[in-house]
Amino acid sequence: MAKVVAKIKVMPKDPEIKPNMIKKQVEKILPEGAEITASGEQPIAFGLVALMLNVAVPEESGTKILDAVQEAIESLEDVESTRVEAVTRISL
Amino acid sequence: MSKEKPHLNLVITGHVDHGKSTLMGHVLYLAGVIDDRTIRSLESEAEKLKDPSFKFAFVLDRLKEERERGLTIDLAFYKFDTKKYYFTIIDCPGHRDFVKNMITGTSQADAAILTVSAKKGEFEAGIGKGGQTVEHAVLGATLGVSQFLVAVNKMDDMTVNWSKDRYEEVKSNVDRIFKLIERELQTKLIVTYVPVSAWTGDNLMERSSNMPWYDGPVFFEALDVFVVPEKPIDKPLRIPVQDVYSITGVGTVPVGRVETGVLKEGDVVVFMPSNKQGEIKTLEMHHTRILKAEPGDNIGFNVKGLGKKDLRRGDVAGPLDSPPTVVKEFTGRIFVIYHPTAIAAGYTPVVHAHTAQVACTISELQSKIDRRTGQTIEANPSHLKSGDGAMIKLIPTRAMVIEKFSDFPPLGRFAVRDMGMTIAVGIVEDVAPKKMS
Numbered sequence: 001m002a003k004v005v006a007k008i009k010v011m012p013k014d015p016e017i018k019p020n021m022i023k024k025q026v027e028k029i030l031p032e033g034a035e036i037t038a039s040g041e042q043p044i045a046f047g048l049v050a051l052m053l054n055v056a057v058p059e060e061s062g063t064k065i066l067d068a069v070q071e072a073i074e075s076l077e078d079v080e081s082t083r084v085e086a087v088t089r090i091s092l
Numbered sequence: 093m094s095k096e097k098p099h100l101n102l103v104i105t106g107h108v109d110h111g112k113s114t115l116m117g118h119v120l121y122l123a124g125v126i127d128d129r130t131i132r133s134l135e136s137e138a139e140k141l142k143d144p145s146f147k148f149a150f151v152l153d154r155l156k157e158e159r160e161r162g163l164t165i166d167l168a169f170y171k172f173d174t175k176k177y178y179f180t181i182i183d184c185p186g187h188r189d190f191v192k193n194m195i196t197g198t199s200q201a202d203a204a205i206l207t208v209s210a211k212k213g214e215f216e217a218g219i220g221k222g223g224q225t226v227e228h229a230v231l232g233a234t235l236g237v238s239q240f241l242v243a244v245n246k247m248d249d250m251t252v253n254w255s256k257d258r259y260e261e262v263k264s265n266v267d268r269i270f271k272l273i274e275r276e277l278q279t280k281l282i283v284t285y286v287p288v289s290a291w292t293g294d295n296l297m298e299r300s301s302n303m304p305w306y307d308g309p310v311f312f313e314a315l316d317v318f319v320v321p322e323k324p325i326d327k328p329l330r331i332p333v334q335d336v337y338s339i340t341g342v343g344t345v346p347v348g349r350v351e352t353g354v355l356k357e358g359d360v361v362v363f364m365p366s367n368k369q370g371e372i373k374t375l376e377m378h379h380t381r382i383l384k385a386e387p388g389d390n391i392g393f394n395v396k397g398l399g400k401k402d403l404r405r406g407d408v409a410g411p412l413d414s415p416p417t418v419v420k421e422f423t424g425r426i427f428v429i430y431h432p433t434a435i436a437a438g439y440t441p442v443v444h445a446h447t448a449q450v451a452c453t454i455s456e457l458q459s460k461i462d463r464r465t466g467q468t469i470e471a472n473p474s475h476l477k478s479g480d481g482a483m484i485k486l487i488p489t490r491a492m493v494i495e496k497f498s499d500f501p502p503l504g505r506f507a508v509r510d511m512g513m514t515i516a517v518g519i520v521e522d523v524a525p526k527k528m529s
């Protein structure tokens with residue numbers, strides 16, 4: 001079964017909120033079927049640091065599950081926005 | 093792998109079963125990404141499944157497992173290098189829904205591989221109705237790719253038997269499609285064709301003795317014919333705003349990615365459609381102050397005289413003498429990916445373009461187009477269905493910036509969404525600007 005991995009950039013509400021704080025919360029609310037396969041941070045500007053996530057989802061569910069992932073993350077108090085920067089299929 | 097070589101992002105496309113996975117697996121193997129011992133173990137795995145043909149496709153699975161465990165977030169599950177370049181591979185998902193994410197994504201595709209099977213029946217299915225060969229060529233060009241390598245695959249197949257005539261037939265048909273895309277998108281494309289067998293490896297790295305009639309570059313040579321795309325620094329500035337912050341001790345800070353042009357400290361820019369102006373005090377990228385930002389840079393910039401409430405996501409920053417275009421109406425050349433019933437005038441789905449998401453009403457279905465020939469099949473059709481190509485007019489339900497694809501490709505492509513699905517994708521053929529006071 002093929003999977004699609006999306007690289008998602010998560011912007012914090014303000015410079016005080018650090019990527020790790022967001023990541024811990026994301027792990028708790030990630031929709032079923034989605035899985036974080038890697039994470040990191042990207043300094044942006046003026047103290048803002050984005051959380052970068054690779055999220056794997058089953059290809060056959062289409063973008064519905066990616067939308068749900070973005071919605072769930074955006075519902076967090078500490079999150080300003082999310083953006084899918086790239087998607088790639090992995091495996092067969 | 094050397095990181096000093098220039099880096100190119102490669103999108104891999106092709107109709108299902110035309111050999112994408114086999115080709116990529118074999119290329120990665122030849123590039124030395126996977127060793128002989130591993131390939132032998134994959135070979136025996138494949139034999140157990142009684143399908144030795146999966147040997148190379150298994151390379152991808154093996155690498156995926158390795159890379160998944162890694163902690164990198166560069167999405168480079170598959171990477172390799174040639175004499176000249178360091179390549180990372182983006183494998184286009186087969187599920188058409190994800191096209192939306194490719195269209196609105198920020199990662200630049202620099203070149204594309206299109207795998208086209210020469211096998212009897214398969215080639216025809218790929219360019220036939222519902223086939224993905226045409227669709228993927230269009231998608232690549234829509235993503236702004238201007239250089240393509242077409243791997244005419246399965247030359248070893250019984251029905252092909254290394255035939256020059258079959259290769260020429262495939263090539264001329266695919267070339268016709270690319271010529272059409274060039275005309276329709278008003279863009280210049282460089283397309284290289286190589287007859288290969290992803291399975292046997294003929295013409296991948298070594299010149300094939302089975303095809304002595306072929307004197308062009310082999311696959312790896314053709315990869316080195318790619319060039320690093322030039323940054324569109326000569327175009328007017330366009331920065332779609334992702335977020336707007338109010339930062340203590342700094343002020344109002346929009347954050348976004350420079351798509352075209354250059355932004356410098358002291359520049360005065362206008363944000364559309366909010367129609368607010370301000371002078372740039374400072375720019376930062378990776379927390380470091382920079383004096384000048386270029387296409388591809390993710391920046392935050394501090395604007396004098398504007399409050400956080402003055403700006404919003406979906407605004408686009410541009411120069412005063414060439415402000416971003418706010419449209420009254422725009423003409424889209426679209427491809428309907430999927431609609432459960434039919435699309436008619438009056439339909440109001442959400443259009444996603446750069447950082448904007450705006451409901452737009454389809455005001456007119458101008459024509460239905462056969463994407464394989466470019467011919468109008470029907471003028472003023474009453475409705476459109478899955479698989480149709482068309483020219484349509486759209487009216488945004490609130491102020492929106494969108495540009496002609498031929499002027500600003502990153503701001504001129506869009507995805508149409510409804511009911512949680514990608515309904516259509518397209519490029520902006522024309523815009524009717526709205527008068528801004």
Ligand SMILES: Nc1nc2c(ncn2[C@@H]2O[C@H](COP(=O)(O)OP(=O)(O)O)[C@@H](O)[C@H]2O)c(=O)[nH]1
Pocket residue numbers: 092106107108109110111112113114115145146149207245246247248249288289290291292
């Ligand atoms: N004869 C022949 N078969 C091939 C070649 N490349 C791929 N195939 C076969 O075509 C089928 C589909 O290949 P795959 O790489 O999975 O295609 P994908 O769907 O485009 O990823 C498999 O059975 C492969 O073994 C080739 O060069 N020659």
Ligand SMILES: [Mg+2]
Pocket residue numbers: 092112113114
């Ligand atoms: Mg495959």
